[in-house]
Structure formats: structure tokens, C-alpha cells
Amino acid sequence: MLEQIEGSHAVAKAIALCHPEVVCAYPITPQTHIVERLNEFVAMGELGNCQYINVESEFGALSVAIGASAAGARTYTATASQGLLFMAEAVYNAAGLGLPIVMTIGNRAIGAPINIWNDHGDSMALRDAGWIQLHAETNQEAADLHIQAFKLAERLSAPVMVCMDGFILTHAYEQVEIPDQAQVDAFLPPFQPRQVLDPSAPYSIGAMVGPEAFMEVRYLAHDKLLQALSVIPEIQREFEDIFGRDSGGLFHGYRMEDAETVVVTMGSVAGTVKDTVDELREDGARIGVITLCSYRPFPLDGLRHAMRRTSRVIVLEKSLALGFGGVLASDVRMALQGVDTHVHTVIAGLGGRPITRESLTRLFRRAERGELKDPHFLDLDLDIVRREIDNQRGQIAAGPIAENILREIGPRASKAG
Amino acid sequence: MVSAAEILSVAAFLEGYCAQAFPSFGSERMGAPVVAFCRLDNKEIRLREPVMTPDALVVQDPTLLHQVDLFKGLDTRGYLLINSRRGYRDLGLGDYVKRFPPHHISTVAATEWALEYVGRPLPNAALLGAFAAVTRRVKLESVTAAIRRKFPGKIGDANAAAAAKAYDSIRTN
Numbered sequence: 001m002l003e004q005i006e007g008s009h010a011v012a013k014a015i016a017l018c019h020p021e022v023v024c025a026y027p028i029t030p031q032t033h034i035v036e037r038l039n040e041f042v043a044m045g046e047l048g049n050c051q052y053i054n055v056e057s058e059f060g061a062l063s064v065a066i067g068a069s070a071a072g073a074r075t076y077t078a079t080a081s082q083g084l085l086f087m088a089e090a091v092y093n094a095a096g097l098g099l100p101i102v103m104t105i106g107n108r109a110i111g112a113p114i115n116i117w118n119d120h121g122d123s124m125a126l127r128d129a130g131w132i133q134l135h136a137e138t139n140q141e142a143a144d145l146h147i148q149a150f151k152l153a154e155r156l157s158a159p160v161m162v163c164m165d166g167f168i169l170t171h172a173y174e175q176v177e178i179p180d181q182a183q184v185d186a187f188l189p190p191f192q193p194r195q196v197l198d199p200s201a202p203y204s205i206g207a208m209v210g211p212e213a214f215m216e217v218r219y220l221a222h223d224k225l226l227q228a229l230s231v232i233p234e235i236q237r238e239f240e241d242i243f244g245r246d247s248g249g250l251f252h253g254y255r256m257e258d259a260e261t262v263v264v265t266m267g268s269v270a271g272t273v274k275d276t277v278d279e280l281r282e283d284g285a286r287i288g289v290i291t292l293c294s295y296r297p298f299p300l301d302g303l304r305h306a307m308r309r310t311s312r313v314i315v316l317e318k319s320l321a322l323g324f325g326g327v328l329a330s331d332v333r334m335a336l337q338g339v340d341t342h343v344h345t346v347i348a349g350l351g352g353r354p355i356t357r358e359s360l361t362r363l364f365r366r367a368e369r370g371e372l373k374d375p376h377f378l379d380l381d382l383d384i385v386r387r388e389i390d391n392q393r394g395q396i397a398a399g400p401i402a403e404n405i406l407r408e409i410g411p412r413a414s415k416a417g
Numbered sequence: 418m419v420s421a422a423e424i425l426s427v428a429a430f431l432e433g434y435c436a437q438a439f440p441s442f443g444s445e446r447m448g449a450p451v452v453a454f455c456r457l458d459n460k461e462i463r464l465r466e467p468v469m470t471p472d473a474l475v476v477q478d479p480t481l482l483h484q485v486d487l488f489k490g491l492d493t494r495g496y497l498l499i500n501s502r503r504g505y506r507d508l509g510l511g512d513y514v515k516r517f518p519p520h521h522i523s524t525v526a527a528t529e530w531a532l533e534y535v536g537r538p539l540p541n542a543a544l545l546g547a548f549a550a551v552t553r554r555v556k557l558e559s560v561t562a563a564i565r566r567k568f569p570g571k572i573g574d575a576n577a578a579a580a581a582k583a584y585d586s587i588r589t590n
Contacts, residue, residue, distance in 0.1 A: 004430035006423070138463075168465050171419075172439040173426045271463030356466040 002177050007139035007169040008033030010176040014143040016041050017184040018150045020076040022068035024053035026061045028083040029116050030166035031106030035078050058083040062090035069099040072196040078104035084122045095130025100153030108166040109351040113402040117352020118166040119318040124327050130221050132160040133296040135266045140176050144247035148235050157194040158224050165268040187242045225297040232294050250299040252291045259288030265316040266292045269355050276360040303335040310341050314367050318349040325375040345375035418477050421541040422453035427563035428555045429457045437462040496552050500540050502526035523551050525583050534579035546580030550587035557584045
């Protein structure tokens, strides 16, 4: 049924339709509304034999999820930002043990300084932990990806993170088609675990592996994610057959037919990028968009093929590798080895800084004129940055950078100075 | 304010619009200034930037008038609605609102209607009723239906009555 619904609640309904048997989570903005709603479903008896387990921390949440999944339960949790970092050890363990847990990341910046708003710093920090990482562009896709995620996780016996932009998607009300139970049941078979901890037929998982086999175990974990490169599109097609919607997959192309410039991005900003590209196309620009859905595994070959005739690539990303530059841009460069094209890194939207059509239009025009430095920081206030660099250089007791900058911006923002 | 944007989006959805509502949280505590946005369109809304040039501005708390630049980006062909029992002249905005078409601007005693009908100073419903009256972009029936979806039962009825009262107070003026 088509509903006008908050993104978090749409995702909670999608999860509920998948009949999870264990949900455990620790609240952290901006994912809290999802697990709050799931807790209500469990409390109202709407989720059959599902158990909602309260835990003391994010580390506890994923640890309980690992135990539940290893015992053969379809298991879900959600987190964001520092919550993800706090469970980091368990994140690696879930992947290393090959447990098909599904976890939502309500993408949020990582402190310090503390910031509750959206960027991709959190999921990026754990991009190499062995989880499949899917990014939603809209709340419809967020809901759909969760349904696909259980199927994907269980087919490969690997955990899946579904990343959705905090606030921008989690707290946005928009139309979402909530599937019927019969459709979900036809799409998603009951969970048949590859490994089950069972006291009546005991064996151990997570044993110590020494130098004689660790390389092979790790190689097989890598190979499993590479298998996902073909399984993800299969599941995308199976989903479309039943639900009649094209959701998920490795990436989506938009107005790519004759594109000389391609913008590569992830998540909800793709909508704003598409609107900007439509306007530039009206002025004759040959520009297209690739929205990456599967960040891990990273579709190297697919991207290379899609951009083989592109003369300019602009990677717009909400993450920054300090002391290096772009994270996604670096991966895209890897994909484009041997392709004669110029790749620009654009860091944007950190800590919830709005990414506007106006700024994007200026950015894309500058890139076409060859005027972009690499990396480019969209809408960075260079005056403030330079003054603080001088301040820090000029005195030993220069004070905390974040607070210095707030003091300078404060009067300006409130129009008092 | 966040709920008001949400309810407006539901009202528009009930009329077949595509609607998008989202908040911009200043900080997570009751009483902090909060901005929420709503977009209505006849086609899918892909844009995710904040609304920077609104067609309509609803001010829930008039004490913000002199603290922040509330009217930035508001087009003078747009609509302005302020929660106050005072008129624009009393609010010190007499000159400012002269540039708007007279039927595009209104103040509404939404908190007073809320106290009378709901018993609590929650002006959202009355503001949305007034919004329907001033902008004519959504019907009062859609607003009250959206309110009842959000608040089933007596609370919804009371809020719907506050919305209708605010709507009538503007339409009969």
C-alpha cells in the first residue's frame, strides 16, 4: 500500500514483513525511530515469535545479534555513528563468522566534535570489515533494500549493512509503497542457516586459525563478497519480478546515454544531483549520474564499463580520509585504471552541511571548464579556515579549534555581528 | 513544527500530491528553535536540499521574530502566517508585510485556539487549518483527516476542531 510515512517507519515495516526472530539494538540518533517502532510491533504481538532484546550498549547489541544468528535466528539490528564504532570488534566478528545479520546504518558523522547530522564517515570507517554495504537513494529504496538484504545475507551467509542518510532519509516523510506480506513471503524464503549452534549436535565456530590457514580463510571471505557482485543483480531482478520495482542492484545510471561528464555519488544526494543535471542538460551540457548502491562489494568492472567513454568524472562524496582525500574517489580511480579520463574528488556535506543545487551547478560548470582543484571541498569557508590556521600557527596556547571556529561563526549566524 | 510539516505532507498526499516533509534539528532538546520543511509537487520530489526560498512561511513561535532572520528567501508573492493573536502592525511588521498581497498574509491565534479546543498550548493543528485557508493549496478536510491519522480518537477530534476554527476565522474575515 502506498503510504506517506517517515523513512524510519517505512524501514521498520519492511523489516517486520521479513519476520525477524531476534531484534536487538541500542538507541542512537538518527536510527532510533526504526528500532523503537519494531519494539512496538513486538510489544503489540504483531511480530509472532520475534524477541526484542534490550542491551546495554552497541557492543552488546551486535554481540547478541551474533549469538542469535549463530543459533539460527533471522536477526536484525541498527546503529549509527559512534554506535557503529563502539561495536567495531563485533562488526568484524559477524563477518568473519559468516553470519547473515542485517543492520541498518542511519549514516551520521563521527566526532569529535560531536555532530548528530549526516555524512558517510561512520559506515566508511568499517567498509573493509567484510560486510556487504548497500546505500539507499530514497526511502522507497531503503525499505526495498532491507527486504533484499535478508535474502542476500542468507544466500551468501554474509552480513549486510543497509546505509540510509540520517535525518535526510530517516526523518523524511515521503511516499513509500509498503509491500504486501504475500509478496515478501514469495520473495524471501524462510531462513535456512549454513551453520547452527545446537546443543544436541554441538560444534564450535570462531575457532583460532593460525598462519597455516588464515590467508585462505580471509581469501574466502573476499571471494564471498566478490560473489555478491553477481548475486546482488540476481536479487534485484527477482525483486523486480515480484514487486514490479527496480530497486537496489550494483549502481544506477541516469542520463548516461551520451554523457561526457559523469557524476558518481551515493545515497540521498543523488536526487539533488539529478535535478541539477536535468537543468544543465537543458543548457546543452552532456552530463550524467551514476548512483552507487553497492559500495562493498565495489563493482570495479561494471563502473569501468559504464564510464569507458567518459572524459570527466566527478566523484561527489560525503566522506573524507584525513591526510589523504576522497575515499569513494579513490575507489572510482581504481575502477577506471586504463581509462583515459580525469577523476575529480569533491568532498561535500560533511556533518550535515546542505548540498544545494546552486552549489552543485557552480561545481559542475567549474569542472567542465577545467577549473577544479583536487580535492575540492564544496562550500568550504576558506576565510575561516585560513584565519584559524594562522591562529594555531601564531600561538602555542591557541585553544580548541572547533570552539574557536564556533565563536567566530556564532555572531555571524545570528546576525549580531 | 516537525509534526506540522509531517501532517501537511500527509494532507497533501491524501489529495494526490507528491509531498516531502523533513526537519532540520538545531539540537535535541525541547524548546530549541526548530525548522521543518515541506515540499508539494505533482511529480516525484528528488531534491534533498533545505527549502531556502519558501513559497509559504509559517512561524509557530513569534518570539523568534527578532532573534533570527526568519524571512530570508521568502518571496513577496508568497504566503506568511504567524502564530499570534496580535496583528502584523502590533508585531512591528506593518511595513514589511505591505509588499505581500493582502490575502497572502495572516496572523492566527493558534495557541489560543489550541488551549480552548485541545487544552494544551500546541498550535500545530490550528496553524495548519489557517494554512489551508490562506494558501488554498490543501483542503481543510484533508488537513483534519491527516490530523486524525496522526492523533486517533478524542485528541484528533479536538485538534481537528481547532484547525476548523482557525480556518473559519480566516475565511470569514
